[in-house]
Amino acid sequence: MSGILLADDEPAFQRLTGAWLRGLGHEVRLVGDGNAARAAFAEAPADCVLLDLAMPPHHDPEAGLALIPAFAPAPVVVMTGHADHALALKAIEAGAWDFLAKPVDPDLLRVVVARAMERARLARELAAARAQGGASEDMGLAGASVPMAALRDLIRKVAPTRLTVLVLGPSGTGKELVARALHDLSPRAGKAMVPVHCGAIPADLLESELFGHLKGSFTGAGVDRPGLVEVASGGTLFLDEIGEMPAAMQVKLLRFLNDGSYQPIGARAPKQADVRIVAATHRDLAAKVADGSFREDLYYRLKGIVLRTPSLDERPSDVAPLAALFLRRAADANARFSPEGLRWLVARDWPGNVRELRSVVESAAALATRGATGLVVDQPDLAFAIGDPSEIPAMADKDAPGLMTLEQELSALERLRIEQALARTGHNHTHAARELGLSRVGLLKKLDRMGLR
């Protein structure tokens, strides 16, 4: 059984929300308290868990927070009272995937659940691919170009060691996939690989996130919580966006790298963990060292082994095979590009690299027409997916610039900017909203208005 597990103690909310989600085609199981939720999940995991934080038997949000890890690896969406922003933040810190304020807006619920289900689907696909091929020949890193083959060779050499690795390369070039491959090809493959996005966690939470805390060590620390280094024990800790790590944490990380010791917040004695560190950034770390925002000693400690992920314009021969791979994954084995579509893909620049290519191909696959021989993705589908009206024959009229009113032109521009931000951020609404200077809710409203959700 998969689908959604909805845990909430209000019968009316359960009934209405359950019915709404079922109406959207999801399978939904309903439970009314924390213990039942844990038991239901243990019996049959769900793709996504919707969790009210203050349920019987404790009616205590801290107890609700403590439940979250029991649902791993399913994404957990917590539901909190309207004014409970601090609680929502704690829930995210405790590993929740997203949160919804009550009363829950049904449209927001639909989007949040769709995102969570998508994540679960990707995790399943990945697990299936791994189970099929173990560490497959291309290690999940597609591309036959010379730089990619060289990168895979290096990964094969470095993976079995326990050396710290720094992965450098532009955004969207597969740095996280490299970390994953290093882990999967190492003797640590049976243990966890724990990714931490150093830039996404507020500076004052990062220490507790990484090293854990003891109950009562700061306001809100209601229970002892192990840090991610402990969760990753025996495995790999992937520190993404290491360049964003606050200065105070850099010192503590250096100590951990040097002798494997760390101190949970509130603990009297240091602890030890056996963790391999893989760090990554798209930033110029040397420049950060020069301007004083990154510690030189940590930089040299990390820089022992550096792997570089090449941008797509350094390996144009990979564009077509990667696009074909993403299209097969998004649709089916018979899906293909029209010759014009393929030419367009290969001829353009991909500043957002593989992430952008993947997102454009996936959106275009959803828009494309299915003919007798299968799905054919044509150039206008791709141009529309990338949000460039000037490249869509039906919309572009370069000889008649006066045809669009100012309002039409502005809304086309607005749509273009939004679609580009979505493509760049892999359809992450929070990141796209930040990039556009909008609130997440503001962005979602615009997406609704434009029919883009």
Ligand SMILES: Nc1ncnc2c1ncn2[C@@H]1O[C@H](COP(=O)(O)OP(=O)(O)OP(=O)(O)O)[C@@H](O)[C@H]1O
């Ligand atoms: N060589 C590749 N083969 C298949 N998929 C790839 C490849 N490179 C990147 N991708 C896909 O592109 C997307 C971005 O990859 P990833 O998150 O690893 O990039 P990144 O370099 O870590 O980006 P950022 O610096 O923004 O965190 C993911 O969906 C990933 O699966």
